[in-house]
Amino acid sequence: MKELMMTYEAIARGAYESGVRVFSADPSYKKFIESKFSGYDIKPDWAVNEKVALEIAIGGAVCGARAMVCLKHNGLNLAADPLFSSAYTGINGGLVIVVIDDVGVHVSQTEQDSRYYARSAHIPMLEPSDSAEAKEYVKLAFELSERYDVPVIIRITSRLMASGSTVETEERKVAEVPSEEIAASKYAMLPSNALVRSRIVEERDFEIAEYVNGLTINRVEHAKGKIGVICSGIVYQYVKEALPKADIFKIGTIYPLPIRAIRAFASKVNQLFVVEELEPFIEMQLKAAGIKCNGKDFIPMHGELSVSKLREKFNHIPRPEPEKLPVRIPSDAVKKSTVAKVLEKLGVTVNGDTDAFSLGAGTVVSTLLCTGASIGMAQGFNRAKDNARNNVALIGGSAFLHSGISALAGSMMNKDGITVVIVDDLTDTPVKLDEVCKALGIEEVDVVDAEDGAALESAVEKGLKSRGTSVIIAGGRK
């Protein structure tokens, strides 16, 4: 049966058809993915953060189940520790890691290129160009994962994730769980075991690098043009439309690259271009292999590409510059929560967190580094300013559980005195934030109604005057 699916739906479908039994992600994916799994007999695990999400998936895979985890690029940063180790331990059942790079910075803090993780961790990476490929690549990724005993990453971008095309659905096939012994020599990464495994990783890299040259997802599309273009992912779709006369080498395996096949392609074209978004990841590898090509001398290193941009670059077709118009911001950030108004009135520096906008405090934060960072930043401010105590950390409950809690425990260990305001946005968990904070040894924990400005002001003022660490929980579910 054929149906139109957004790429994230196609990935969920691919997971279902591949017989995935363990699926994990951080809760920000809940709204995208949960409904897609509802008819699929897969119960997703919503982890407090991406490191835990990947660990859940690795645990499932080591036990022989097919497992998938879904992360944003900055989530993969947090999950890098288990990522690198899992390349050494290998897996048992297949493990597929889906990472979404935010090319164009639509929803996050940075325009990071996660392709380097694949190379650095020695983990194969596939990059589909539309929904149909996304589903098929999930299935291929599981086959590769189990064939070579290695996690496989599927990389998509925000643009591709929000795109849709027709997908042909197939039946679900659930693989038997292999009864492999969970040997410590393979799965316990003590230095002595890791040294042995590192050699296996290197040999595996060479094997996969050779194997990918014959994969049909790495293919040549001849148009008998004068130029050859190497591309992958959604950029392939732009190239195909903007340059219909170009010979194209479409890469499906971003890492390892099918170098032998690319070398053969390069020898048959007059001029070779690498068209890729963000960093010169493909270009540098080709140049290291002695393949002459143009790339970032021609294509910008930041922002999204498009059909119009490529036509401008290659065919000198002028691209109208969109009018600079006011950008809308979330209404919560405009309304300002009572918490934000109180902090503004008190004139303190606010170290915010990634959920600052959803807390209605986007307009009062001075710093916003990454999820969970507000508490560590507040500690640093106090140290630098000799406990001047003129700043607070403002964080939501989910970001607090994500990683803010580690920083708060650290502040207690170091006997730092900081003031933390946690806006309790945890609507569907049984976790009680005040009890968690008290269990960390914090004596000054105030639970205040988030709409009671006077009570909030008084609690924050008291916290700022305190010598120890104080936490004000705004919202405090009964």
Added chain:
Amino acid sequence: MNVLIADVGGKNAEFVAHALLEYGDRKQLGCKMNRMRIAGESGSIITHLRFGENICSPTVPFGEADGIISFDILEAARTKHFLCPKGILLVNDKKIETGFARGATYPNGLKSEMLQEINGVYFIDGDALAQAEDSLSAAMLGAFTRLLGLDKPTMLEIIVQTSNSNQIAAFERGYLFLK
């Protein structure tokens, strides 16, 4: 056929996109789409729909949209560069005021600029045509169906099967409004 839907929040865009996708399906047209939401529930949301065989990019290249339907004047201005020279720009003649980054305010003069620049621009009072809170998108879709020359019986069949009586009536009013 390339179509853009420009909306704030996304509820109207969802209704129109669903109807157009269903239309494409019934006419057995291939389809690719893209829907990027900026700034959550109150932000701009631009939906690209591309119908036909051998479509590659899910986003419409600049200057190639046959039609743009916008539920707000600013969002029409934000997407107008996608319109092809003979394209149709249908705008709900309304300013949806939300917050703007860096303290900016809703710009003035956008409507007169578009009227001057674009031959195929149409401003309509969508709320007046809708006559009911849930029927703005249906009224606008009615007008858009006529302007783009889409097959009315097919589109009406879709609306009848998926919408309430207010929306069906609004679709008809929209269709008849721009002759």
